[in-house]
Amino acid sequence: MSTRHPTELEKLYDYLNDEEDARTCKAIGDEACRETPKNYFLILISNMLTSLGDTLSNPKTVLTWVMSYVNAPVMLISFIVPIRESGSMLPQLFIAHYIRKRPVRKYVWVLGSVLQFLAIAGIGFVALSFEGSMAGWLIILCLVAFSLSRGLCSIAFKDVLGKTIPKTKRGRLKGYTASVSGALVLAAGLFILYKSKDDVGIDFYSYLIFFAASLWLIAALIYANIQEYPGETEGGKNGFKEAWERLVLLKEDKHFRNFVITRSLLLCSALTAPYYVLLAQRYVGIEAYLLGLFIIANGIASIISAPVWGKMADKSSKKVMTYSAILTASLGLIVVGIIQFLPALNDKVWLYPIAFFVLGIAHQGVRLGRKTYIVDMAEGNRRTDYVAVSNTLIGFILLIAGGLSALASLISVEGVIAILSVLGILGAIKSATLPEVE
Known part of the structure; x- marks a missing residue:
């Protein structure tokens, strides 16, 4: 009987995952195990594309610039980050019921990705066609649609990941x-930095957003090819009733x-980011090249840190959360100390991209740690329930944080960073007490 030779794709999968002998498929079935190499790269490529799309339509940078160009009211600009983040989380507790009824859930992700394509493309169209308050409200409307669509992808992705990719x-x-x-x-980031030498206008940023939108459409086509076998289903109950039962x-x-408490405290890594940008704008200026520098710093942080955090998370995701929270808190306290006690460094251009780079490393650890932890905590529909409940609660907390950010002008930016750093310390302590799940 002839021995089947591994394909090049399987060889690459085995190499990337240190599989020397028989492939290990912990927590998934034999059928799914055979499809793992193909699914692994389909998931990687589709999520790589949507991650780039997220960067090129980031509310903290690109969307803020676009709304400024079209003279949208500042009040509306202040809402885009909370809406974008919380809108994708709040409905999850209620839509999880309908997702659970589907034995194959990859198409939920595909639908969400297509809807995100339409929403982001809508923002590009609005930027080219409208100005002032009308443009601002229409962009907010598109962003709400984007965030709700993102919620579909968030639940479905973790469930498909748990069914197609082994633990570890x-x-x-x-x-x-x-x-x-x-x-x-x-x-x-390098491209934006290069283009910032020219007198770029709304056309450039609109086309950038159109390109970002197309990435979600391509990702949907790729994700649809994942081989997902039917899994657990529940049905019949009222979605809202079940939602409250899940609480x-x-x-x-x-x-x-x-x-959930730990994850709430670890929001410090995401919430701190805009304040580093504000510090840079205050002490260095609002020149366009700063946008490129921040994007480049964050990109390098991902390249360097993500594989390391990912490998560590497969051994102990709770330690990854602890270490990254400590890094976030330490960075914040150091930056506040520099601003307060070393004023000669305040206007140095290099200070803020470097700080953003370190924060990018820490945030990658927080994201990879908590995502791996919740996926490994449970299997089947219990995993779906965990994701839905935690995301909905975090959505409420983000909205509250977004409202409080309006009060940030009453205290210094440095004070906000210091407060978030204290929360990071508490998050590190809390995560260290969690049990291991790997």
């Missing part, structure tokens, strides 16, 4: 995805409750 390989996959995405982000998890499941 998931963190590494996310690490490679973030690393390759970081390389593409680096290229995009009981917080009361009854101490492990899950502690994870």
Whole structure:
């Protein structure tokens, strides 16, 4: 009987995952195991594309610039980050019921990705066609549609990942995805930096957004080719009733409750980012090249750190959360100390991209750590419930944080960074107490 030789794709998969002998497929079935190499790279490529799309339509940078160009009210600009982040999380507790009824869930991700394509393309069209308050409100409307569509992808992705990729390989996959995405982000940052020498206008940023939108459409076509076998389903119950029943998890499941508290505290890494940009604008200026420098710094951080964090997360995702929270908090306190006690460095251009680079490393650790942890905590529909409940609660917390950001003008930017750093310290302590799940 002839021995089947591995394909080049399987060889590459085995190399990337240190598979020397028989392939290990912990927590997935034999059928899914045979399809793992193909699914691994389909997931990697599709998520690489959407990650680049996220960067090129980032509300903290590109969308803020676009809304400024079309003279949208500042009040509306202040809402885009909370809406973009929380809108994708808040509905998840209620839509998870309908996703659970589907034995094959990859098409939920495909639908969400297509809808995100339409929403981001809509923003590009609005930027070219409208100005002032009308443009601002239409962009907000498109962003709401984008965020809700993103919620579909968030639930479906974690479930498909858990059904198609073995334990001990998931963190590494996310690490490679973030690393390759970081390389593409680096290229995009260099391109924006190069174009900033010219007198770029709204056309350039609109076409940048159109390109970002197309990435979600391409990703949907790729993701549709994943070989996903039917999994657990539940049905029949009212979605809202089930949603409230899922909230009981917080009361009854101490492990899950502690994870949600930890994740809430670890939001410090995401919430701190805009304040580093504000510091740079205050002390260095608002020249266009700063946008490119921040994007480049974040891209390099992903390239360097994501594979390392991913490999560490496959061994202990809770330690990854702890270490990255410590890094976030330490950076914040150091930057605040420099601003307060070393004023001669405040106007140095290099200070803020370097700080953003370190923060990018820390944020990658937080993201990879908590995503790997929740996927490995449970299997089947329990995983879907965990993701839906935690994301919905985090969505509410983000909205509250977004409202509080309007009060940030009452205290100094440095004060906000210091407060978030303290939360990072608490997050590190809390994550260290979580049990291991790998």
